[in-house]
Every structure is written in C-alpha cells, then in structure tokens.
Amino acid sequence: MVSTVFHFLDACRMFGIAQALHLASRWAIRREFLVVQRDLRDPLPVLPAGDAFRWTHLTETDIPRVQALNPSLYEAEIRRRVGEGQDCLLCWLGDTLVHYTWRAMRPAYLPYLGKTIWPLAGDVFVVASFTHPAFRRRGIHTWSINRTAREARESGLSRRLSMVPWWNTPSIRALRKNGCTVAGRIGYWNAGVRRYYFAAGEVHLNHAGVLVRPLPGQGIADPGRQSVSPSRAKVVDR
Ligand SMILES: CC(C)(COP(=O)(O)OP(=O)(O)OC[C@H]1O[C@@H](n2cnc3c(N)ncnc32)[C@H](O)[C@@H]1OP(=O)(O)O)[C@@H](O)C(=O)NCCC(=O)NCCS
Numbered sequence: 001m002v003s004t005v006f007h008f009l010d011a012c013r014m015f016g017i018a019q020a021l022h023l024a025s026r027w028a029i030r031r032e033f034l035v036v037q038r039d040l041r042d043p044l045p046v047l048p049a050g051d052a053f054r055w056t057h058l059t060e061t062d063i064p065r066v067q068a069l070n071p072s073l074y075e076a077e078i079r080r081r082v083g084e085g086q087d088c089l090l091c092w093l094g095d096t097l098v099h100y101t102w103r104a105m106r107p108a109y110l111p112y113l114g115k116t117i118w119p120l121a122g123d124v125f126v127v128a129s130f131t132h133p134a135f136r137r138r139g140i141h142t143w144s145i146n147r148t149a150r151e152a153r154e155s156g157l158s159r160r161l162s163m164v165p166w167w168n169t170p171s172i173r174a175l176r177k178n179g180c181t182v183a184g185r186i187g188y189w190n191a192g193v194r195r196y197y198f199a200a201g202e203v204h205l206n207h208a209g210v211l212v213r214p215l216p217g218q219g220i221a222d223p224g225r226q227s228v229s230p231s232r233a234k235v236v237d238r
Pocket of ligand 1: 010013128129130131138139142164168169170171
C-alpha cells in the first residue's frame with residue numbers, strides 16, 4: 001500500500017496529476033513493459049564528463065540510505081536482491097545519494113512482474129534504477145546507463161537488458177540516448193485475482209520465467225529451447 005502510494009506520487013511528480021491518474025487507471029488493468037536491449041559490442045556514445053559524481057557499490061552501511069532515497073524499497077527486498085547475487089551501483093553527489101541501479105547476471109525475480117528473468121551468458125540485466133527527485137533531469141540516469149554499459153563491456157559482457165513501463169518517458173529517453181532498442185514486450189492483464197501474461201517480439205515466457213532471444217552472433221542457443229530448471233526459478237502466477 002505504502003509502495004503503491006509512493007509510486008503514484010512519483011508519477012504525479014513526473015507527469016502531473018491528470019496524466020498520472022490516467023496512467024494509473026490503465027496500469028491497474030494492463031501492465032506492459034518494453035524489454036530493451038543494447039549490443040555492447042557496438043560503440044557507446046561518449047557523454048559529457050560526470051566528474052562531480054562518485055560511484056560506489058552497495059555495502060551493508062548503505063542500506064538505510066537507499067531506503068531513505070526510495071522508501072518503497074523495503075529492507076527485506078534489498079536483502080533478497082543481494083542474496084540473489086544482484087549488485088547495486090550507487091551514485092553520490094558529495095554526501096548525498098542521488099541515484100541507484102540494480103544489476104543481475106543470474107536469474108532475478110522481478111516483483112513488479114511476478115516472474116523471474118533468466119539472463120543468458122554475456123547478458124547483464126538492469127533490474128531497477130532510481131534518481132533522487134531533487135536531482136532529476138540532470139542526466140544522471142542517462143549517465144548511469146552509459147556507465148553500467150561500459151563496465152559490463154569491460155568485463156566481457158555483450159548485451160545490456162532492461163525492462164521499462166511503456167509510459168516511462170524519462171527512462172525511455174535515457175535508454176534511447178544510449179542506443180538501446182526495443183527487443184519485445186512483456187506484461188499481464190489483471191483480472192481480479194488472476195493475471196493473464198503475454199510476451200511479444202524477442203521475449204519468451206515459459207514455465208520458468210522470461211528469456212530474451214540472443215543477439216545475432218551472441219553464440220547462445222535459442223532461449224526458447226534452452227533448458228532452465230523450474231525448480232530454481234520462482235514462478236508466481238496470481
Ligand atoms: C526514470 C528516472 C530514473 C530518470 O532519472 P533522471 O536522472 O531524471 O534521468 P535523466 O536526467 O537522465 O533524464 C532522461 C531524459 O528524460 C527526460 N525527462 C526527465 N524527466 C522527465 C519528465 N518528467 N517528463 C519528460 N521527460 C523527462 C530528460 O529531459 C532526459 O531527456 P533529454 O536528455 O532528451 O532531455 C527517474 O525519473 C526516476 O527515478 N523515476 C522513478 C523510478 C523509475 O521510473 N525508474 C525507471 C524504471 S526502473
């Protein structure tokens with residue numbers, strides 16, 4: 001409930017109350033996320049230097065700061081993500097935490113979708129990002145995408161993946177600026193207590209979760225045929 005109110009207020013901040021109400025009523029019935037990919041073997045745009053920012057990786061002492069930045073991200077969820085092997089990159093301006101971004105290279109359960117995504121070998125999946133409301137529209141998210149893509153490439157990865165709600169213009173603009181393209185879509189219809197999932201484009205949904213077809217030359221078998229162990233995936237169908 002707190003989380004829903006927080007997200008709604010955040011949407012009001014981003015789009016104004018009328019647009020936020022319109023989006024919330026559509027979102028309550030049908031949730032659709034664009035699945036976005038970036039081939040890291042292609043050159044990345046060079047952005048103006050973001051030297052004022054300091055980037056660190058989440059440690060135990062940062063957890064209260066992350067919660068203060070986004071009160072809808074509960075401590076239990078932070079610890080669940082860490083336990084799953086996700087990494088959280090933090091961006092600081094002086095002593096202020098201004099942005100975070102979570103990344104996974106292993107299967108990651110996505111509470112907002114109720115499914116597990118299965119990154120392929122060479123993939124980094126960006127689970128979620130958030131910029132401090134007082135520091136938005138300064139290019140921090142755009143810079144963060146660029147930075148995480150560069151880091152991933154330097155560590156030998158070939159693709160960056162993420163999901164973004166279809167209406168999230170700021171995020172989509174930042175992704176486009178970094179050369180990301182839409183690989184497909186995934187989401188669900190809400191029908192009372194049941195959800196009816198759908199997937200399109202290069203996105204597959206099976207009993208174990210979500211898979212995204214590899215890029216040409218990524219050297220991985222068709223994920224539709226890839227064997228994933230359902231016992232290792234938390235599949236939630238409500
Ligand atoms: C989405 C979000 C991360 C963007 O962070 P940010 O640091 O403000 O992003 P940037 O400053 O890099 O802006 C990206 C682009 O969106 C534009 N933008 C920012 N806010 C906007 C708004 N309310 N309406 C339209 N465009 C907007 C910026 O102008 C920029 O485009 P431009 O470079 O062409 O001018 C931030 O709004 C946020 O934390 N939202 C809540 C959580 C969320 O939605 N996370 C992303 C999905 S996981």
